[in-house]
Amino acid sequence: MTKNIFITAKPGIGKTTLIREITLPYLERIGGFYTEEIREKNKRKGFVLKTFSGQEGIMALKGFRSEHKLNKYGIDMKVIEGIGVNSLLEAVEKKDIVVIDEIGTMECISQLFNESVVKCLNSEKRILATIRYNSQPFSDEIKKMSNTKTLVLTRENYPDIKTELQKWLGK
Numbered sequence: 001m002t003k004n005i006f007i008t009a010k011p012g013i014g015k016t017t018l019i020r021e022i023t024l025p026y027l028e029r030i031g032g033f034y035t036e037e038i039r040e041k042n043k044r045k046g047f048v049l050k051t052f053s054g055q056e057g058i059m060a061l062k063g064f065r066s067e068h069k070l071n072k073y074g075i076d077m078k079v080i081e082g083i084g085v086n087s088l089l090e091a092v093e094k095k096d097i098v099v100i101d102e103i104g105t106m107e108c109i110s111q112l113f114n115e116s117v118v119k120c121l122n123s124e125k126r127i128l129a130t131i132r133y134n135s136q137p138f139s140d141e142i143k144k145m146s147n148t149k150t151l152v153l154t155r156e157n158y159p160d161i162k163t164e165l166q167k168w169l170g171k
Contacts, residue, residue: 001171002149004127006103006142007161009153015130018153019101022165023128027052030128031091032099033084035059047106049079051087052099059084060106068109075106085116092123097169100129108138121145128165 007015019034031052038046038061046061057079058064064074084107091098098120107113120127121142131150132139143150151161 002147002168004121004129004145004148005165005168006129006131006148006150007153007165008131008133008150010133013153013155014158015153016101018158018162018165019099019128019130022162022169023052023099026097026169029096030099031087031095031097032101033087034099034101046073049084051083053087053090055083055087057083070106070109073106075109077110080107080110081112085110085112088116088120092120092125095125097126097128098123100127102130102132103139103142104130104132105136108132108136114138117142121148126168128169 007018009015016034016036023030033049033051036048036050037044038048038058047059048056049059050056058076059079060070060073060075062072064076066074066076068075068077088098088100100117100120103117131143153161
């Protein structure tokens with residue numbers, strides 16, 4: 001059985017929606033986090049990081065003053081390195097499956113986040129993660145790890161990948 005599964009796709013295909021749908025029946029066995037868009041008048045304003053244990057924080061926001069920026073977004077490293085990293089480390093200690101949504105450009109600005117992801121991947125725990133579609137050194141490197149499978153999600157194969165992941169989670 002594959003230990004680590006990465007889901008990748010172009011933006012807007014539904015990676016986070018898929019994560020939320022397939023993890024609901026397994027909440028007692030999983031830990032980690034997922035991200036949701038902050039939208040206002042149908043425009044994306046930022047991102048909220050939410051843990052499966054109920055914590056949340058605004059990870060990035062347009063116009064947010066921060067020394068860490070990506071395009072128009074100011075990134076709150078306290079949310080990534082506090083809430084996000086802590087949820088991963090807690091999941092590795094106490095849960096069967098660690099969910100990381102997402103190993104993306106914003107999150108990978110943090111060296112602590114990257115180190116925590118590698119710790120999770122090297123653990124005995126199964127990892128389900130979404131990962132950036134485009135090439136980036138860190139994400140490209142971890143996609144090559146042994147016992148890791150990367151699934152490219154499209155609108156057409158969404159039902160098939162959902163079924164495959166439900167079977168994987170149920171084991």
